[in-house]
Amino acid sequence: MFQDEIRTVVRSTYGRLPSGAGRSMAARLYSEDQLGDLPDEAVDWSLGVGNPVAHAALGPGDHVVDLGCGGGIDSILAARAVGPTGRVTGVDTLAEMCERTRKAAEAAGVAEWCEAAHGEMEDLPLPDDSVDVVISNGVVNLSPRKSRALAEAARVLRPGGRLCISDFVVSDNLPPEVLTSGAAWAGCIAGALSEEVLAKKLANSGFTNVELGERIPFSIDDVAVYPLFDDEVIRLMKRVVPESEQRQIATCVIAKAEHPG
Numbered sequence: 001m002f003q004d005e006i007r008t009v010v011r012s013t014y015g016r017l018p019s020g021a022g023r024s025m026a027a028r029l030y031s032e033d034q035l036g037d038l039p040d041e042a043v044d045w046s047l048g049v050g051n052p053v054a055h056a057a058l059g060p061g062d063h064v065v066d067l068g069c070g071g072g073i074d075s076i077l078a079a080r081a082v083g084p085t086g087r088v089t090g091v092d093t094l095a096e097m098c099e100r101t102r103k104a105a106e107a108a109g110v111a112e113w114c115e116a117a118h119g120e121m122e123d124l125p126l127p128d129d130s131v132d133v134v135i136s137n138g139v140v141n142l143s144p145r146k147s148r149a150l151a152e153a154a155r156v157l158r159p160g161g162r163l164c165i166s167d168f169v170v171s172d173n174l175p176p177e178v179l180t181s182g183a184a185w186a187g188c189i190a191g192a193l194s195e196e197v198l199a200k201k202l203a204n205s206g207f208t209n210v211e212l213g214e215r216i217p218f219s220i221d222d223v224a225v226y227p228l229f230d231d232e233v234i235r236l237m238k239r240v241v242p243e244s245e246q247r248q249i250a251t252c253v254i255a256k257a258e259h260p261g
């Protein structure tokens with residue numbers, strides 16, 4: 001698919017999702033403690049594939065950027081971890097997602113140090129060397145320009161800053177019908193990289209100590225829970241993906257890396 005087609009399908013898919021769509025996936029990804037304490041709207045809009053805040057070792061005073069903050073679930077968890085001496089900036093390409101993050105931050109009582117900025121991960125609205133940690137959950141895969149998005153993450157991190165993102169990785173042999181499906185792109189599968197390529201792109205973007213870990217397998221039935229996949233694309237995947245691979249069509253990994261400056 002061409003970059004513009006991908007951008008359009010991603011924006012239009014996320015722009016027309018029904019509210020409450022993310023609740024069932026959130027129950028799988030987050031602990032009861034994390035969920036119990038979150039505003040309903042942040043949980044309803046949870047659309048990620050992992051739980052990056054659980055792995056990011058955030059500390060009081062950190063400035064965190066959440067690429068593709070969506071309804072704000074990870075931004076709020078990060079804001080609680082960094083406290084009022086820190087700062088969280090969620091960035092999302094959709095103004096309505098930014099608004100949801102702001103409202104959820106308000107409801108969670110963290111709005112003073114948790115903001116949302118309208119922008120693209122490929123062109124972050126932040127100065128160089130300005131943040132301590134970049135987090136992201138199911139977003140880098142949506143970019144048709146992943147190297148550019150990772151280079152932007154490196155640009156805004158201060159020397160010694162860290163990246164901790166969760167995203168799907170896939171095997172190299174997804175059928176072409178899946179790779180060219182707009183719904184599979186919006187669902188983070190068609191745009192996913194292999195582990196090897198993800199690690200290489202991080203290294204090429206200037207990151208060191210790249211580590212990929214905590215692998216969670218997702219079957220076709222698991223990904224069907226996301227509102228991003230309609231019945232048609234689920235049927236397509238069941239038809240064209242070899243049966244032996246249907247139980248692990250994608251794997252969520254936590255990718256960690258450091259920015260040496």
Ligand SMILES: C[S@@+](CC[C@H](N)C(=O)[O-])C[C@H]1O[C@@H](n2cnc3c(N)ncnc32)[C@H](O)[C@@H]1O
Pocket residue numbers: 010014045046047048049067068069070071072073074091092093094097119120121122136137138139142143
């Ligand atoms: C799979 S959802 C994940 C949302 C959130 N991280 C979560 O875990 O619930 C992807 C989000 O990335 C946003 N997004 C897609 N492309 C983007 C881009 N190029 N720059 C910034 N945000 C983007 C979408 O609008 C959507 O809110």
